[in-house]
Amino acid sequence: xxxxxLSGKGASKGIVEGEALVVRETxxxxxxxxxxxxxxxxxxxxxxxxxxxxxxxxxxxGRGSTADPYAFYMLKKGGSGPxxxxxxxxxxxxxxxxxxSHTPMVYKLDQNPVEVIASGDQVRVDGDRGVVTVMKRRTS
Amino acid sequence: MNLTLDxxxxxxxxxxxxxxxxxxxxxxxxxxxxxxAMLDISYAHILPTQMLQYPLGQFGVWSRELVEESVxxxxxxxxxxxxxxxxxxxxxxxxxxxxxxxxxxxxxSMQHGRQLYRRLGIIPVYTCAPFLIxxxxxxxxxxxxxxxxxxxxxxxxxxxVNRETGPTALAAALTGKTPxxxxxxxxxxxxxxxxxxxxxxxxxxxxxxEYALLSYYIAPxxxxxxPVFSGIPENISLNDLRYLSASLSxxxxxxxxxxxxxxxxxxxxxxxxGGRKPAATIDVGSDDIGKTLRALSTARDDKVELVLFGCPHxxxxxxxxxxxxxxxxxIHQDVNLVVSTLEPLREIAxxxxxxxxxxxxxxxxxxxxxxxxxxxxxxxxxxxxxxNLATDSVKAAHLFGAAGxxxxxxxxxxxxxxxxxxxxxxx
Numbered sequence: 001x002x003x004x005x006l007s008g009k010g011a012s013k014g015i016v017e018g019e020a021l022v023v024r025e026t027x028x029x030x031x032x033x034x035x036x037x038x039x040x041x042x043x044x045x046x047x048x049x050x051x052x053x054x055x056x057x058x059x060x061x062g063r064g065s066t067a068d069p070y071a072f073y074m075l076k077k078g079g080s081g082p083x084x085x086x087x088x089x090x091x092x093x094x095x096x097x098x099x100x101s102h103t104p105m106v107y108k109l110d111q112n113p114v115e116v117i118a119s120g121d122q123v124r125v126d127g128d129r130g131v132v133t134v135m136k137r138r139t140s
Numbered sequence: 141m142n143l144t145l146d147x148x149x150x151x152x153x154x155x156x157x158x159x160x161x162x163x164x165x166x167x168x169x170x171x172x173x174x175x176x177a178m179l180d181i182s183y184a185h186i187l188p189t190q191m192l193q194y195p196l197g198q199f200g201v202w203s204r205e206l207v208e209e210s211v212x213x214x215x216x217x218x219x220x221x222x223x224x225x226x227x228x229x230x231x232x233x234x235x236x237x238x239x240x241x242x243x244x245x246x247x248x249s250m251q252h253g254r255q256l257y258r259r260l261g262i263i264p265v266y267t268c269a270p271f272l273i274x275x276x277x278x279x280x281x282x283x284x285x286x287x288x289x290x291x292x293x294x295x296x297x298x299x300x301v302n303r304e305t306g307p308t309a310l311a312a313a314l315t316g317k318t319p320x321x322x323x324x325x326x327x328x329x330x331x332x333x334x335x336x337x338x339x340x341x342x343x344x345x346x347x348x349x350e351y352a353l354l355s356y357y358i359a360p361x362x363x364x365x366x367p368v369f370s371g372i373p374e375n376i377s378l379n380d381l382r383y384l385s386a387s388l389s390x391x392x393x394x395x396x397x398x399x400x401x402x403x404x405x406x407x408x409x410x411x412x413x414g415g416r417k418p419a420a421t422i423d424v425g426s427d428d429i430g431k432t433l434r435a436l437s438t439a440r441d442d443k444v445e446l447v448l449f450g451c452p453h454x455x456x457x458x459x460x461x462x463x464x465x466x467x468x469x470x471i472h473q474d475v476n477l478v479v480s481t482l483e484p485l486r487e488i489a490x491x492x493x494x495x496x497x498x499x500x501x502x503x504x505x506x507x508x509x510x511x512x513x514x515x516x517x518x519x520x521x522x523x524x525x526x527x528n529l530a531t532d533s534v535k536a537a538h539l540f541g542a543a544g545x546x547x548x549x550x551x552x553x554x555x556x557x558x559x560x561x562x563x564x565x566x567x
Contacts, residue, residue: 009172064393070206096165096305100206
């Protein structure tokens with residue numbers, strides 16, 4: 001297994017490890033994710049049908065309404081939130097959602113996480129230092 | 141970020157854990173935008189989440205917990221702070237047959253909010269149109285999470301405000317600070333795309349609904365670029381500007397627009413764009429307005445069961461216009477007509493005799509309630525359906541349409557006619 005380290009900024013503190021789910025589209029927690037079980041319901045999205053629950057959720061950038069952080073929080077309280085969020089660019093909507101739901105978040109990494117990380121990779125997110133370590137799955 | 145001593149002390153917990161968390165959040169947002177410092181704000185407008193978006197069931201319990209955690213130990217808001225309307229009004233719940241169980245859950249959350257925000261010194265306007273009762277001047281720096289008024293503050297009043305989220309607006313109210321980024325910096329406020337009205341489109345005769353349709357049409361075409369409207373009459377009313385701007389926040393999340401000759405920073409197209417050439421021109425003709433109207437009208441049969449005015453909350457002149465159209469008429473027995481505004485304006489309307497006219501015709505005037513929130517899909521209780529809706533609000537049509545409610549969109553006169561006859565008359 002090879003590992004890659006990406007360095008950037010931490011928006012929300014905490015250190016967690018888990019399996020990546022990579023989404024190539026911008027995400028709104030309010031409209032793109034089912035609050036009851038974490039299923040991605042965004043139309044036209046490759047990862048549609050997968051659940052963000054317990055995953056390291058990697059996507060380019062958040063979007064949505066001013067109430068969107070509350071949807072992130074409700075998802076987390078219900079037990080279906082992501083373990084961490086990795087963004088290329090941080091929108092205040094995602095930063096606020098990650099902080100109030102105590103979910104580690106990193107962004108502005110030295111490589112594009114959506115390109116470098118693949119769904120299924122084991123990923124360690126360090127929100128304190130803004131570092132992401134990717135353990136690539138062994139390709140056979 | 142460079143923080144002042146006072147800001148550092150808030151961050152280290154001097155004013156309690158709620159203010160510390162608020163400052164941590166503002167610093168994180170500021171760093172995401174490379175903000176160099178915090179900005180002092182003069183006013184904040186918040187979303188009371190437990191009273192508005194998440195009052196019901198387990199969500200209600202969690203949102204109450206969240207708000208309590210967010211304000212833990214805070215002595216009060218550090219700047220004058222107003223708040224959005226609440227989830228539901230008792231009178232309208234009864235009238236529309238809203239289920240008692242859900243009403244009781246909502247009432248418990250609303251009661252929680254009334255007490256909690258009162259302790260912090262809230263100015264309880266309960267409206268999405270706070271400028272109608274709490275005005276601000278050009279040049280003020282403010283924080284608001286009501287996206288509809290963000291546009292108006294930046295584009296019409298000349299204040300500076302970012303499109304805050306619920307948590308950041310509350311954090312701003314608790315600290316009196318917002319990070320210095322985005323719309324608070326002059327270089328981010330320039331227009332980027334030009335909106336050109338074709339010869340067959342004369343806004344001088346526009347209704348408020350047509351102004352809202354114009355911006356609703358251009359919003360997805362502008363994307364994240366600030367639009368510059370040319371050809372808007374310089375004597376346009378503040379109320380019509382509300383509708384021209386509100387649609388941009390609904391469908392595109394834009395924080396600002398320019399209307400040439402109206403926006404303080406837009407005496408000309410050139411100055412609005414900061415001397416740069418607009419990235420694109422969006423041409424709008426009368427057929428575009430018509431197509432947008434038809435796309436938002438989702439009802440298939442002409443029956444109308446609910447006529448809704450006041451998304452956003454109506455001004456006094458709009459209430460007077462509705463009363464004038466209803467005078468001496470009787471609303472159809474199968475139709476509910478709801479006029480939604482803020483409490484002080486309802487009291488003035490009462491003193492003007494307008495409430496008597498609307499109520500004698502069979503309608504109701506409610507205040508302090510979000511006109512859309514309880515009826516959107518996320519919230520709608522099982523077995524409760526609104527029936528066909530008629531409205532003159534593009535914002536309501538967008539929100540209710542997304543929630544699967546069948547509706548007719550038209551101007552105020554067409555909606556009044558539908559209320560009286562119980563049927564939508566095709567144009």
